[in-house]
Amino acid sequence: MILVSMAVFIIIRLVPGDPVLTLLGPNAEPGMIEELRNELGLNRPVSTQYLLWFFKVIQGDLGKSIVSGRGILESILERIPITFSLVFFAFLVAVVVGLPSGTAAAVHQNTKIDYLCMTFYLLGVSIPSFWLGLLLLLTFSVHLQWFPSIGFVSIFKDFYRGLQYLLLPALSLGLIESAIVGRMTRSSMLEILRQEYITTAKAKGLPARRVIWRHALKNAFGPILTVIGLEVGFLLGGAVVTETVFSLPGIGRLVVFSIYNRDYPMVQGCILFISLVYLTVSLIVDLLYGFFDPRIKYG
């Protein structure tokens, strides 16, 4: 966590030129420059700047936007439900499409079903999610007009209307990710299905469905879980692009908008926030491992 905060700090300090000059413009008076530099703490050594910033961050103070003057954490918290709901639905799509299709492909290895799934996965990892988003928008919003193409309603205010705005973005992000989940599920299941205890279970006369769900999938879940954990990172990153395509007012849109406005503290805050969410999810996934694989014990 400390390393991540350092990395975020260093990246933003890479900004060429003086942020104060960028802020005040080329015609600023020297007195004003000095004053702002003092105010922002930029005249202190970099290590002190980092420590001051870090202690503020762990107290939940991410600073203020230099464009709107609003608190950064406040702006992030306001937009985070939108990004989370997008990531949640995309995740749902990825798992609901990826897990069963990957299992089916493994069970019916080298049949038409398998080839169909494999082609879908290969296309999924090759198509840019934002292009799929544009195509969905083109087909379902512009031509068929089944979904609204502009505006936004939060699902927390009006669930059904909110869902109409979220469905296409979630599909465009989720379908791409389902290819990765599906591929991992297939290869992980293939390995497990070759094990002797699966043959034993079949030999005992257990129905195929029970063998697959109770015996194979539970054991194949470890590697799948790793991929699902990584997926959340891809989804959070992908949300930045998807939110821009569909004009969703989430945190990703805020990052891009702040970059256009050279609002560096805001960019810094958003990236740190998203990365911490990602780290937390990775930690939860690691802990869940023990649940699915009793061989792993945490001492």
Added chain:
Amino acid sequence: MDSLRDAFRRLMLHRMTFFGFIIVVANVLLAIAAPFVSPNDPLEINLQNKVLPPSSGHYFGTDEYGRDIFSRVLHGASISLQISATSVILSLLIGIPLGGLSGFYGGFIDLIFMRMVDAIMSFPAILLAIGIMAALGPNKANLTIALGVVFIPRIARVIRGSVLSLKEKDFVEASRAIGNSEYRTFYRHVLPNCLSPIIVQSTMLFAYATLAEAALSFLGLGTPPPAPSWGNILSDGRNFMSDGPWMTIFPGLAIALAVFGYNLFGDGLRDLLDPRLKE
């Protein structure tokens, strides 16, 4: 080296990988030949021809400034290839020594390098690239650096892993026993044996670089307009989705086809070079 030649021979026999190889080669050839074969100047504005649908004069139609989209997509292949290739090469130049030294010497160097790698890997990849581009400003050189930085830890990890497994092997011990220096042992005996994972990982990163370049340019954080990068063409087309869907369809198809080729080729190479999967 013999294993590589062997792999190449089997590549020709493996249909899907060969298909991927053909797409990759076609993409590279088109990217190099773009200035000679494209029918129009990709930057030439002709307002009389604006937003024309695909026809025999303009295979992929024209955009809002009357620029020929076919020519722009062809030149886009060249930009995409330049950035993908240089960023992957950059990551190899830094990642290989980093991962190699880390794995070979272990100890304190390993600890420091790997913590750096962990720090970079704890960002979602595209977000890190966005952050670096925000700091450095959008242009091709910075985009290459940003993607290179994102890729370095991925290369370093792969190299470290294979060096760790190789350094216990008898031939490494033998090299030391006949009096070769550590440097020579590493450079002449360990590193050449890491070649297959390096090749496989590079192909995968190539596919990712192509996607990331397009995404960043689409966001306005990559190759600056009016350069005909695939992401820029898509970004222009976004405002003309009902009047000119071809502006959205063709550049996206080009990206998907190129990445499809890299993935197909990369998957096949992995199967061919992975000793565990050999029959």
